[in-house]
Amino acid sequence: MMIKGAARIEINEVGPRDGLQIERAHVPTPDKIAFVDALSACGFARIEVTSFTSPKAIPALADAQEVMRGIQRRPGVVYTALVPNIRGLERARECAMDEINLVMSASETHNRANLRMTREQSLAQLLGILSAANTQPALPCNVSLSTVFGCPFEGEVNPEDVIRLARSVVDAGASGITLCDTTGMAYPSQVAEMCERVQEALPSTPLTIHLHNTRGMALANAIAAWQTGVTRFDAAAGGLGGCPYAPGASGNVSTEELVHMFQCMGIDTSVDLPALLAVVRGLPALVQRDFNLPLLAAGHRLHTHPAPAWLAERFPPDQLTAGNP
Numbered sequence: 001m002m003i004k005g006a007a008r009i010e011i012n013e014v015g016p017r018d019g020l021q022i023e024r025a026h027v028p029t030p031d032k033i034a035f036v037d038a039l040s041a042c043g044f045a046r047i048e049v050t051s052f053t054s055p056k057a058i059p060a061l062a063d064a065q066e067v068m069r070g071i072q073r074r075p076g077v078v079y080t081a082l083v084p085n086i087r088g089l090e091r092a093r094e095c096a097m098d099e100i101n102l103v104m105s106a107s108e109t110h111n112r113a114n115l116r117m118t119r120e121q122s123l124a125q126l127l128g129i130l131s132a133a134n135t136q137p138a139l140p141c142n143v144s145l146s147t148v149f150g151c152p153f154e155g156e157v158n159p160e161d162v163i164r165l166a167r168s169v170v171d172a173g174a175s176g177i178t179l180c181d182t183t184g185m186a187y188p189s190q191v192a193e194m195c196e197r198v199q200e201a202l203p204s205t206p207l208t209i210h211l212h213n214t215r216g217m218a219l220a221n222a223i224a225a226w227q228t229g230v231t232r233f234d235a236a237a238g239g240l241g242g243c244p245y246a247p248g249a250s251g252n253v254s255t256e257e258l259v260h261m262f263q264c265m266g267i268d269t270s271v272d273l274p275a276l277l278a279v280v281r282g283l284p285a286l287v288q289r290d291f292n293l294p295l296l297a298a299g300h301r302l303h304t305h306p307a308p309a310w311l312a313e314r315f316p317p318d319q320l321t322a323g324n325p
Contacts, residue, residue: 005226008268010045012208012234013255016067017048017082019240021060025288029063033070035286038279039237040071043270046078048101048234052088068095080142084115089129092139099140099175100133102126106162107151110182114146123168130172143169144178144210148194150185152243159194163201176206178234181221183243184214184250188224195228208232211253213239218253219261226267233258237276238283238291256280256295264301273300 016036020027027035032050039047049071055062064081073079083089083100092100104122105111111119126143133139148162166177179194191209199207209225209232211218222233236252259271277296284291 004229005267006229006231007266008270009226009231009233009262011255011258011269011271012046012048012080012232013039013042013044013237014048014210014234014252015039015236015238015240015255017050017061018234018252019236019238020287021051021058022242023060023240023287023289026060027286029066029070031286032063032067035279036067036071038282039276040074040077041272042276042279043272044077045232045270046080046099048080048082051082051084052091053082053084057084065091065095068097083129083141085125086129086132089132089139097139099142101142101144101178102129102169102174103144103146104165105146105151105182106165107147107154107157109153110147110151113153119165123165126169127172130169130174134173140175141173142176142178142208143174144180144208146180146182148179149181149187149190150183152183152185159197162194163198166198166202166205170202170205174205176208176232177202178208178210180210180234181212181218182210184212184218186211186221187217188220191221192224192228195225195230199229206232208234210234212241212243212250213253214250219257222253222258222261226262235259238280238293240283240287254293254295256293260295260300 036047036049050064050067051058051061052064078098080099080101081092081097083092083102104126105114108119111122115122130141133141145162145165147157151157207230209230211221235255235258237255239251239254241251256276259269259273259276262269280293280296
C-alpha cells in the first residue's frame with residue numbers, strides 16, 4: 001500500500017525547554033548541559049535548549065545563558081530557544097542562537113491565562129520582536145501558535161483565526177510556523193485538515209507540528225500531518241512536558257516513540273534510536289521521578305528474545321528443519 005508522505009522528516013527535540021520548565025525537581029545547570037550534549041549526539045535537526053524568559057516567570061530555566069554557553073554545539077544541529085519579548089531577544093543574540101521561537105495562543109482565553117495578554121496584544125508584541133530580529137544580523141524566528149486544535153477553556157478553535165494569525169506573522173518575517181496541540185485535544189482528521197489549510201494559505205512557509213499525547217492520539221496525529229506533506233515535528237524525550245492550564249494533560253509526544261514509528265515505516269529521521277534510548281534511560285534520575293516508558297521496556301519491534309528452553313526438548317532442531325517448506 002502506498003502512503004503519501006515525505007521519505008525524510010526533521011525532529012525538533014523540545015525536552016530541555018518545554019519539558020524541564022514544568023518539572024518540579026530542580027535540574028542543576030551542569031546536568032542540563034549534559035542532557036543537551038547527549039541529545040546533540042543523537043542526530044536531531046533542532047534542539048530547543050531553553051527559554052530566555054524572566055527567571056521569576058520560569059525559575060526552572062533561570063540559567064538559560066549559562067546553559068547555552070556551556071553546551072557543545074554540533075555542526076548541523078540548529079539550537080533554538082523560546083523568546084517572550086525584546087529583552088529575551090537581546091539575551092538570545094548575546095548567546096548567538098541559531099533560531100528563536102515565539103509563542104502565542106490561537107484562543108483568546110488561553111492566551112490571557114498563559115501570557116497575561118489579549119491575542120491582539122500578543123500579536124503586536126510578536127510583530128515587534130520579528131521586526132527587531134530581522135535587523136542585521138537577522139535572526140530566524142519561528143512562531144508557535146498554541147491551542148490550534150482546541151482550547152481547554154473555549155473548546156473548538158476557529159481555523160480562520162489560526163490562518164489569520166499565521167499569515168500576520170509570516171508577513172512580518174517569521175521563518176516558520178508551528179501548529180501546537182497544546183493540551184492534547186487534536187484528532188487525526190482535524191490535524192490533516194488544518195495542516196492542508198495552512199499549507200495552502202502559506203505554501204512557502206515551513207510548517208511544524210507540536211503534539212501532546214493527553215488522549216493517546218499523538219502518534220496517529222503525527223501520521224495524519226505527515227500524510228499531508230508535513231516534515232517537521234516537535235517531540236520530547238520520554239514524553240516530557242505538559243500544560244498547567246489543562247487538568248490531566250500529559251506531556252509531549254514521546255521522541256523515541258515518534259522516531260521508532262517513522263523508522264519502522266522506512267522514513268529517515270536522522271536520529272540514532274539506540275543513542276536516544278540511552279538518554280531516555282537517564283531521565284528518571286535527571287528529573288527525580290518515575291516514568292512509564294513502554295518503548296524502553298519493550299525495545300525496538302525487531303528486538304528478539306531467546307525462545308523458551310523447553311522448545312529445544314520438545315522440538316529437536318532436525319524436526320524444526322524438516323517441517324520447513
